[in-house]
Amino acid sequence: MAYIELHDVVKDFKIKNRRNGAFGNVKNFFAPQYLTKRAVDHISLEINRGEMVGYIGPNGAGKSTTIKILTGILLPTSGYVKVGNLEPYKNRKQNALHMGAVFGQRSQLLWDLPVQDALDLFRGMYRIEEKTYKKNVEMFCDLLGLDQFLMQPARQLSLGQKMRANLALALIHDPDVVYLDEPTIGLDVLAKDNIRAFLREINKEKNTTVLLTTHDMTDIESVCDRLVLINSGSVLYDGGLNAFKEQYSKGYSIRVTFADPKEAIQDTRFELIEKKDAESIYHVSQSDFQPGEALAFLASHCKMQDISIIETPIEEIVKAIYKHEA
Numbered sequence: 001m002a003y004i005e006l007h008d009v010v011k012d013f014k015i016k017n018r019r020n021g022a023f024g025n026v027k028n029f030f031a032p033q034y035l036t037k038r039a040v041d042h043i044s045l046e047i048n049r050g051e052m053v054g055y056i057g058p059n060g061a062g063k064s065t066t067i068k069i070l071t072g073i074l075l076p077t078s079g080y081v082k083v084g085n086l087e088p089y090k091n092r093k094q095n096a097l098h099m100g101a102v103f104g105q106r107s108q109l110l111w112d113l114p115v116q117d118a119l120d121l122f123r124g125m126y127r128i129e130e131k132t133y134k135k136n137v138e139m140f141c142d143l144l145g146l147d148q149f150l151m152q153p154a155r156q157l158s159l160g161q162k163m164r165a166n167l168a169l170a171l172i173h174d175p176d177v178v179y180l181d182e183p184t185i186g187l188d189v190l191a192k193d194n195i196r197a198f199l200r201e202i203n204k205e206k207n208t209t210v211l212l213t214t215h216d217m218t219d220i221e222s223v224c225d226r227l228v229l230i231n232s233g234s235v236l237y238d239g240g241l242n243a244f245k246e247q248y249s250k251g252y253s254i255r256v257t258f259a260d261p262k263e264a265i266q267d268t269r270f271e272l273i274e275k276k277d278a279e280s281i282y283h284v285s286q287s288d289f290q291p292g293e294a295l296a297f298l299a300s301h302c303k304m305q306d307i308s309i310i311e312t313p314i315e316e317i318v319k320a321i322y323k324h325e326a
């Protein structure tokens with residue numbers, strides 16, 4: 001049986017429909033009108049213990065709403081939800097004991113409290129055994145470099161340090177599952193890499209199930225084995241990353257280093273994705289050119305120092321899907 005089960009889950013929000021003008025304001029007050037906004041539209045998912053799943057979708061797709069349902073914050077309008085055999089909303093306390101959560105923009109740290117004290121507080125809250133607590137703090141010091149700022153109050157921490165401390169708080173009680181909403185937002189490349197490596201290590205060591213929501217596709221590629229893409233509250237894709245690339249990448253990319261940095265390919269069948277000095281990356285559709293034909297075309301039209309065919313970055317594939325869906 002899967003650890004997380006969502007079957008035909010729907011979440012509707014009731015939103016006040018505000019009418020304009022003085023008369024409208026009176027009507028709004030005496031006879032308010034409501035609209036229904038469907039944030040989650042018949043989602044079904046099964047996630048096994050220890051899986052690392054990337055949960056992605058454009059802004060407003062319904063990702064946070066799904067996570068709020070799984071954490072027990074929101075009650076679904078209809079459908080069946082189970083996490084570790086518990087119905088999250090009906091068993092909020094029990095559910096909370098087995099999960100951790102990091103919401104990138106919010107912090108579980110307390111302004112004046114040093115990180116060590118916040119960890120101690122969580123130890124009491126979750127009734128963590130002394131041995132487990134010590135082992136985990138040691139592990140987090142080792143993997144996240146927590147020891148560098150363990151005694152500093154939250155208000156003195158940098159964004160990266162705060163994120164590392166929040167991850168430690170989310171995982172200190174060895175939860176079965178951790179929900180991560182944009183855990184690398186605003187961090188530098190190195191800090192992002194550290195967090196990704198940490199998540200892989202935690203998953204390997206403790207078999208923690210990870211549900212990761214992010215707009216950074218590198219997070220997904222370096223952490224997750226499975227990708228779930230949603231839009232307008234419905235699942236568009238659920239499967240492996242390689243299968244996703246194969247299914248949706250209707251072409252390939254070509255990296256060209258021009259002899260003259262000012263040169264560019266003028267043909268619209270070569271879509272410019274990235275340009276840095278003399279090097280440019282173009283996306284080419286299979287229906288326009290087979291790779292060999294594209295190389296021959298470019299060789300006869302531009303002066304190049306180097307040319308190679310590369311896999312289309314997953315970021316570009318996702319962007320194309322969002323554009324198409326919009």
Ligand SMILES: Nc1ncnc2c1ncn2[C@@H]1O[C@H](COP(=O)(O)OP(=O)(O)OP(=O)(O)O)[C@@H](O)[C@H]1O
Pocket residue numbers: 013014015037038039057058059060061062063064065066
């Ligand atoms: N409490 C609420 N009341 C009314 N509508 C809501 C509420 N929460 C979310 N929504 C709406 O539900 C839809 C899904 O929102 P949600 O926050 O789940 O999207 P998301 O995929 O997490 O987006 P983002 O990537 O921008 O964080 C949006 O249209 C949003 O406006």
